[in-house]
Each structure stands twice: as structure tokens, then as C-alpha cells.
Amino acid sequence: MGTRCEGLRDSLSPIAYYEEYSHFRLDCLKIDDNKELSMSANEDLAKERARCDFNVSEITNILDGGIERTKQRKKIESIALSNGKCCDVTPEETLGPKERYENAIRKSCLYTKIVKDQVLTLTGLEVLGSNSSVLRRTADAFFKDISPFLLHLGMFVPTIMGQGTPEQQSYWLPRALDFQIIGTYAQTELGHGTFIRGLETTATYDPDTEEFVIHSPRLTSYKWWAGGLGKTSNYCIVVAQLYTQGKCYGIHPFIVQIRDEDTHMPLPGVRVGEIGPRMGFNTADNGFLGFDHYRIPRNHMLMKNSQVLKDGTYVKVASHSKLTYGTMVFVRVMLVNEVAFNLAKAATIAVRYSAVRRQSEKISGEPEPQIIDYVTQQHKLFVCIATAHALQLSSNWLWKTFSAVLADMRGGNTENLPELHALSSCLKALSTSDSAALIEQCRLACGGHGYMLSSNLPLLYSFVTATRTYEGDYTVLLLQTARFLIKAWEQAESGNPVTPTVSYMEEAVVGNKYKWNGSAEGIIKAAYYVAAGKISSSVTSIRKRMKNGKAFEDAWELTGVQLVAAAEAHCRAVICDVYRKETVRLTANSSPNVKTVMDQLNMLYLSHWALERTGDLLRYTSTTEDDIISCQQRYEELLAAIRPNAVGLVDAFDFPDEILQSTLGAYDGRVYERLMEEALKSPLNAEPVNRSFHQYLKPLMQGKL
Ligand SMILES: CCCCCCCC/C=C\CCCCCCCC(=O)SCCNC(=O)CCNC(=O)[C@H](O)C(C)(C)COP(=O)(O)OP(=O)(O)OC[C@H]1O[C@@H](n2cnc3c(N)ncnc32)[C@H](O)[C@@H]1OP(=O)(O)O
Numbered sequence: 001m002g003t004r005c006e007g008l009r010d011s012l013s014p015i016a017y018y019e020e021y022s023h024f025r026l027d028c029l030k031i032d033d034n035k036e037l038s039m040s041a042n043e044d045l046a047k048e049r050a051r052c053d054f055n056v057s058e059i060t061n062i063l064d065g066g067i068e069r070t071k072q073r074k075k076i077e078s079i080a081l082s083n084g085k086c087c088d089v090t091p092e093e094t095l096g097p098k099e100r101y102e103n104a105i106r107k108s109c110l111y112t113k114i115v116k117d118q119v120l121t122l123t124g125l126e127v128l129g130s131n132s133s134v135l136r137r138t139a140d141a142f143f144k145d146i147s148p149f150l151l152h153l154g155m156f157v158p159t160i161m162g163q164g165t166p167e168q169q170s171y172w173l174p175r176a177l178d179f180q181i182i183g184t185y186a187q188t189e190l191g192h193g194t195f196i197r198g199l200e201t202t203a204t205y206d207p208d209t210e211e212f213v214i215h216s217p218r219l220t221s222y223k224w225w226a227g228g229l230g231k232t233s234n235y236c237i238v239v240a241q242l243y244t245q246g247k248c249y250g251i252h253p254f255i256v257q258i259r260d261e262d263t264h265m266p267l268p269g270v271r272v273g274e275i276g277p278r279m280g281f282n283t284a285d286n287g288f289l290g291f292d293h294y295r296i297p298r299n300h301m302l303m304k305n306s307q308v309l310k311d312g313t314y315v316k317v318a319s320h321s322k323l324t325y326g327t328m329v330f331v332r333v334m335l336v337n338e339v340a341f342n343l344a345k346a347a348t349i350a351v352r353y354s355a356v357r358r359q360s361e362k363i364s365g366e367p368e369p370q371i372i373d374y375v376t377q378q379h380k381l382f383v384c385i386a387t388a389h390a391l392q393l394s395s396n397w398l399w400k401t402f403s404a405v406l407a408d409m410r411g412g413n414t415e416n417l418p419e420l421h422a423l424s425s426c427l428k429a430l431s432t433s434d435s436a437a438l439i440e441q442c443r444l445a446c447g448g449h450g451y452m453l454s455s456n457l458p459l460l461y462s463f464v465t466a467t468r469t470y471e472g473d474y475t476v477l478l479l480q481t482a483r484f485l486i487k488a489w490e491q492a493e494s495g496n497p498v499t500p501t502v503s504y505m506e507e508a509v510v511g512n513k514y515k516w517n518g519s520a521e522g523i524i525k526a527a528y529y530v531a532a533g534k535i536s537s538s539v540t541s542i543r544k545r546m547k548n549g550k551a552f553e554d555a556w557e558l559t560g561v562q563l564v565a566a567a568e569a570h571c572r573a574v575i576c577d578v579y580r581k582e583t584v585r586l587t588a589n590s591s592p593n594v595k596t597v598m599d600q601l602n603m604l605y606l607s608h609w610a611l612e613r614t615g616d617l618l619r620y621t622s623t624t625e626d627d628i629i630s631c632q633q634r635y636e637e638l639l640a641a642i643r644p645n646a647v648g649l650v651d652a653f654d655f656p657d658e659i660l661q662s663t664l665g666a667y668d669g670r671v672y673e674r675l676m677e678e679a680l681k682s683p684l685n686a687e688p689v690n691r692s693f694h695q696y697l698k699p700l701m702q703g704k705l
């Protein structure tokens with residue numbers, strides 16, 4: 001698929017295996033003689049591109065954040081892709097767990113070298129911050145699954161940057177950025193993931209030696225899950241309960257060396273390993289880690305937010321108690337972009353495939369239509385394109401909000417941190433949950449072939465569905481947002497000013513019912529009214545329960561289902577609002593056809609969610625059945641209007657084949673040829689008869705077992 005890259009045949013044993021079976025493979029390919037396997041591009045896709053009525057690169061530039069950023073992305077992509085060593089000769093998913101991991105390390109080192117030698121010199125450190133999505137895109141040309149180094153750049157480095165003092169940063173960052181050390185982020189334990197105040201690993205300060213003693217008192221205190229921890233990392237951030245002068249001060253981050261820098265052997269007092277096969281992330285050596293009274297120097301505690309002095313005195317530096325959670329907030333912000341990118345990939349695969357695939361007859365005896373011409377298929381797919389746009393634009397907006405709050409906090413102002421926490425929590429929850437569901441929808445839209453790993457859809461799903469859990473589970477994060485919403489509601493009720501993202505409450509607390517109008521702005525306002533209605537209902541339930549004698553905590557817990565729904569509705573309204581405003585802003589100077597198609601996608605998203613939430617609209621606004629009927633009609637008109645531009649729209653995501661890594665989604669649409677090429681690489685096709693025939697089947701068939 002894409003350009004197959006050679007040149008790595010001697011680096012791994014599976015390659016030799018491949019060499020052997022390639023004779024058999026060549027035999028099979030004799031099918032070529034019958035001209036069944038065509039090398040030319042698919043005609044239907046070519047026709048689709050010819051009928052697209054807008055300038056594809058204009059939308060690419062909008063999504064990239066401007067023409068200059070597109071140019072820079074393409075430059076970085078071409079550096080990485082022209083290296084010619086990115087692809088596997090043997091599909092990575094056909095390797096055993098050990099070979100797969102070793103292959104992932106080989107590719108990670110290769111990729112890191114390219115980034116260090118060529119990309120960083122071109123872009124500077126910026127590529128690790130707001131521009132890191134470029135690295136993520138390019139990395140996908142190397143990894144179908146996950147790089148074992150993901151947590152190094154994704155969390156180890158950001159934690160040092162966010163939690164270390166300037167001195168600690170100047171000591172650790174050069175080593176980490178130069179990959180002299182490789183680290184990860186070990187917070188979750190066997191016994192606790194969500195409730196981090198309940199973590200059990202301890203870090204007890206010993207003033208005599210000026211060291212911390214890191215200890216895992218019981219099985220449930222073992223660190224569990226950290227990516228790259230099992231075999232790759234020699235350092236990691238360990239989050240542990242800090243004890244000094246006989247008192248526990250709660251969880252704090254420490255940099256802990258776990259393996260010898262030369263031999264890579266686990267250090268005495270450290271027990272580390274890999275946690276075993278998982279649904280996805282199988283090349284990321286997620287690990288476990290335990291300590292037996294393991295000592296680290298005092299200055300290995302990351303001390304930007306709080307310090308332990310030589311004599312053991314604890315000093316709180318930060319002005320907000322939750323600043324230690326900063327890395328999690330940062331990664332939640334990054335994840336919105338991450339899942340938008342993965343959804344865009346899935347949409348590209350499924351839309352291109354649906355233009356190539358022909359199935360059934362609309363009218364008996366007539367040629368089979370492209371499946372993309374079924375309105376039900378359009379219903380499955382176009383919302384995926386629209387959601388990828390919605391999340392991409394929301395992620396850019398969230399990044400700006402995050403950067404502004406960070407700048408405030410550098411000046412000591414943490415006033416906007418609760419709003420940022422509420423926003424990043426719900427956007428992380430919804431974006432990951434929507435993307436996982438829609439990627440699965442893309443897979444289902446591709447029928448049986450979507451089930452093939454070579455389509456890349458199953459791997460995309462297994463990766464993205466994990467994002468719903470890690471970095472804060474969906475429900476738990478929505479409940480965090482709900483805390484903020486309920487407080488804001490109470491503020492609005494008592495006539496006090498509220499922050500911008502909840503300003504809709506000021507109007508809603510008065511008790512007006514919103515009158516439906518089908519414009520974009522009308523639907524957004526309705527969405528805010530639904531959110532307000534759900535928040536108001538939750539507040540009423542909590543108060544009623546408290547009136548009946550429940551404590552606040554119990555009343556809150558019993559209202560949990562409504563609170564999650566309220567936070568979901570709030571976040572949906574925010575996404576709809578941001579998506580609309582950003583679309584209008586970003587297409588202000590676009591050519592008319594780009595403006596039209598972007599507006600259609602935006603309206604499709606808004607109508608889709610209005611129809612999905614019909615019950616809420618009928619309950620919390622004065623929307624009527626006739627309004628719903630006209631919304632449905634508008635939605636179906638939009639499907640028809642978008643149809644001719646569907647392939648152009650996914651082309652605008654601008655994924656090179658090497659990054660898409662899909663038999664079904666490659667640019668030229670040679671779907672069937674690629675499926676067969678990939679099938680022939682299956683290790684089971686290495687020989688005409690498998691040895692199990694002689695060992696088991698034959699004796700069974702001949703009654704000799
Ligand atoms: C080639 C590479 C390129 C690089 C690019 C990278 C791309 C990136 C993509 C991918 C990389 C990443 C891959 C990652 C892999 C996975 C990593 C992991 O999973 S690491 C583990 C994460 N673990 C969690 O997230 C635990 C979730 N749990 C929690 O966050 C907390 O325990 C929580 C929030 C559920 C409760 O915390 P409480 O118990 O301390 O807090 P309470 O008592 O409930 O609240 C007190 C107050 O503090 C606020 N609060 C809580 N958290 C806050 C926060 N973070 N900020 C501000 N306020 C917060 C609350 O809202 C509350 O506020 P009021 O009192 O109501 O006003």
C-alpha cells in the first residue's frame with residue numbers, strides 16, 4: 001500500500017521469513033497474467049475528483065491553519081517519507097509480540113534520528129508544542145500501531161517542562177530532547193487510575209541522606225499502564241504520595257531512574273515489566289513498575305509547584321493546589337487534535353472506498369451503483385467528515401484558550417484554571433467518544449473489507465477507543481465539568497457574572513423557553529438552551545434530594561446520570577458554537593465554492609445533532625414536530641448537496657498513502673489489488689501446505705489420531 005520501501009531486509013528475522021515465502025507469493029501473483037490485477041488508478045475515483053467543484057488545497061490550508069503551515073507540514077512530511085525506510089516489508093500486525101516490539105523500536109530510532117537531524121533543525125522546538133500534530137502525522141508513516149517513544153515526547157518531556165524548576169529543566173531537558181535518556185509517565189496503579197489522591201506509592205524524605213525513599217507497599221500500589229515503561233524507558237516520572245517530617249502532603253511527581261544507562265538492566269530495588277497483550281497499543285510496551293525502598297536524590301522531586309528543603313521542610317510554591325495535574329490538562333488538550341486527525345483518516349478511507357465499491361442494484365437490471373450513492377451511506381459518512389472539521393477547529397480554539405490561561409498562570413493568575421479544566425475535560429471526553437464511535441461507523445460502512453487489519457480501520461479504532469479511557473475516563477471527566485456547571489448555574493441564579501463559555505446561563509436562568517428557528521445560529525442557541533435545561537434539572541434534583549435529607553455528596557451521586565448528560569449537552573453546544581464561528585471566520589476570504597461546501601458541512605453537523613437530540617429539543621425548547629420535519633428535510637438536502645464533493649473533501653485532509661496505510665483508502669483506489677497484495681503477505685501463505693496438516697489434520701481425516 002502506498003510506496004513499499006525496501007532496504008531493511010537484513011535487520012530482522014521476520015524479513016528472512018518473508019524472503020522465503022515471497023517465492024510462493026510470486027506464484028500466486030501469476031493472476032497478473034490474466035490482467036486481473038490492474039496497476040492503473042480506479043476510474044470512479046478519477047471521476048469523483050473531476051466533479052469536485054472547489055479548490056481542494058484551499059480547504060487543506062484552512063485545516064492546517066494557513067498556507068505557510070501547509071507548506072511547512074509538507075516539507076516535514078517529505079523529509080520523513082523520502083527517507084525511504086518507513087514502511088515494513090512484512091505487515092507489522094503479522095509479527096509475533098516480540099518481533100513487533102523490536103520492529104517498533106527499530107522504527108522509533110529511525111524516526112527519532114530523522115526528527116533530531118532534519119526536522120528540529122528546520123523548525124526548532126516549536127514542532128513539539130503547537131505544531132506537534134505534524135510530528136504525529138508523519139509518525140504514522142512509520143507506525144501502524146503506537147511508537148514506544150510516544151510517552152517520552154507526549155508526557156515525560158511536557159512534565160519536566162511544566163513541573164520542573166528552571167534548574168531542573170536545564171539539567172533534564174537537553175538530555176531528554178537529545179534522547180540520551182528515554183522516559184515515560186507512571187501515575188496509574190493496579191488499584192487506582194481515576195482517583196489519583198488514592199495512589200499508594202510512597203516517596204518518604206530522609207533528611208540524613210537527602211534522599212527520597214520510593215516504595216510500593218502492596219500489589220495494588222504497583223504502577224500499571226505507562227506506555228514505553230515495560231522495556232524501553234530508563235527513566236520515568238513517578239507520581240507518589242509525598243511524606244516528610246512524618247506528614248503526608250499528597251501526590252507529587254518525581255524523576256526516577258529505573259534502568260542502568262549502559263546495560264539497561266533494571267536497577268536494584270526496581271521491578272519492571274510489560275503488562276501483556278491488549279486491545280491496541282501493542283507496540284507501546286505498556287508496563288508495570290514496583291519499588292522496594294528505592295532511593296533517589298532530593299532534587300529528583302520536580303519542584304516548580306512545591307519543594308522539600310534539605311531539612312525536610314515542605315514548601316508550597318504554587319498558587320493553586322491542582323497545578324500538579326498540569327500535564328494531564330496539557331495532554332487532554334492535545335488529544336482533541338489527536339482524535340480529529342484519526343477520524344479524518346478513517347473518513348478518508350471509508351469515503352474513497354465507498355466511491356470505488358459498487359454493490360446491489362437500485363433498479364433491477366441497472367448497473368450496480370457506487371455505495372456512496374446510497375443515502376444511508378452518505379448519512380454514515382458525511383457526519384464523519386464534518387465531525388473531523390468540528391474537532392479540528394475546536395482543538396485549535398482550545399489550544400489558544402490553553403495558551404492564554406498558561407500565560408496568565410505564569411504571571412501568577414490562576415483565576416481561569418477552573419474554566420480551562422472544565423472545558424478541556426468535556427472536550428476531551430466528547431471528542432474521544434465521538435471519534436471512536438464514528439471510526440467504528442466508518443469500519444461498518446466498509447462492510448467485510450473494513451474488518452481487515454489492512455484497511456487500517458480496526459487499528460485506528462483500537463487506538464482511539466483507548467483515548468476515551470486514558471488521561472481521564474469519559475464519565476469521570478464529564479462529572480468534573482458538571483461540578484463547574486452547577487457552580488456557574490448557582491452564580492447566574494444569584495445574578496453574579498459568569499465566565500464566557502457559560503454566559504448562556506444568564507439568559508436561561510430567567511426561565512424563558514427558546515423558540516426554534518432552523519438557522520445555524522438558531523440551532524446553536526437551541527443547543528445552549530438544552531444544556532441549560534439539563535443543568536437546571538440536575539440542580540433541581542440535587543436540591544430535592546437534599547431537602548429530603550440527603551447529604552450533598554449523596555444527592556450529587558444519585559443525580560450522576562443527569563449531571564453527565566448536562567455536561568455532554570453543554571460541551572456539544574460549545575463545539576457547535578465554536579465550529580460555526582470558526583467556519584465563518586476562516587472562510588471569510590475564501591472562494592465562493594469553498595465557503596459553500598464548508599457551510600454545508602457545518603449545517604450538516606448542526607442538523608445531525610439537532611435530529612439526534614429531538615427528545616431534548618421537544619423537552620427543553622418550544623421546538624415543534626413540524627420544526628423537526630423541516631430539519632430532517634434540510635439534513636437530507638445537505639447529504640445530496642455534499643455528495644459530489646465528498647471525495648474532494650477527504651482529499652483535502654491531504655494524507656499521503658504512507659500515512660493512511662490502508663488498502664481501502666489509498667489515493668488511486670486500487671482497492672482489490674491492494675487487498676490481494678496484502679493477503680499474499682500473510683505468513684500463512686508462506687508455504688502451500690502448513691505443517692499442521694501432517695501433524696493433526698491428516699491423522700484426523702484418516703482416523704489415525
Ligand atoms: C511523535 C510524538 C509527538 C508528540 C505529540 C503528543 C500528542 C499527544 C497524544 C498522545 C500522547 C499521550 C498518550 C497518553 C497515554 C495515557 C497517559 C495517561 O493516561 S496518564 C494518567 C492520566 N490519569 C488521569 O487522567 C486520572 C483522572 N483523574 C483525575 O484527573 C482526578 O483524580 C480527578 C479530576 C478525577 C479528581 O481529582 P481530585 O480527587 O484531586 O479532585 P477533587 O477533589 O475531585 O476536586 C477538587 C477540585 O479540583 C478541581 N480539579 C480537578 N482536577 C483539576 C485540574 N486538572 N485542573 C484544575 N482543577 C482541577 C476539581 O474540579 C475540584 O474543583 P472544585 O472543588 O469543584 O472547584
Ligand SMILES: Cc1cc2nc3c(=O)[nH]c(=O)nc-3n(C[C@H](O)[C@H](O)[C@H](O)COP(=O)(O)OP(=O)(O)OC[C@H]3O[C@@H](n4cnc5c(N)ncnc54)[C@H](O)[C@@H]3O)c2cc1C
Pocket residue numbers: 151185186187188191192193194195224225226227281286466469470471472473474475476479
Ligand atoms: C491504552 C492505555 C494507555 C495508558 N497509558 C497510561 C500511562 O502512560 N500512564 C499512566 O499513568 N496511566 C496510563 N493509562 C491509565 C489510564 O489513565 C487509566 O486507565 C484511566 O485514568 C482510568 O482509570 P482506571 O483504569 O483506574 O479506571 P477506573 O477509575 O477504575 O474506572 C472504571 C469505571 O468506573 C467508573 N468510575 C470511576 N470513578 C468514578 C467516579 N468517581 N464516578 C463515577 N464513575 C466512576 C469509570 O467511569 C469507569 O466506567 C493508560 C490506559 C490505557 C487504556
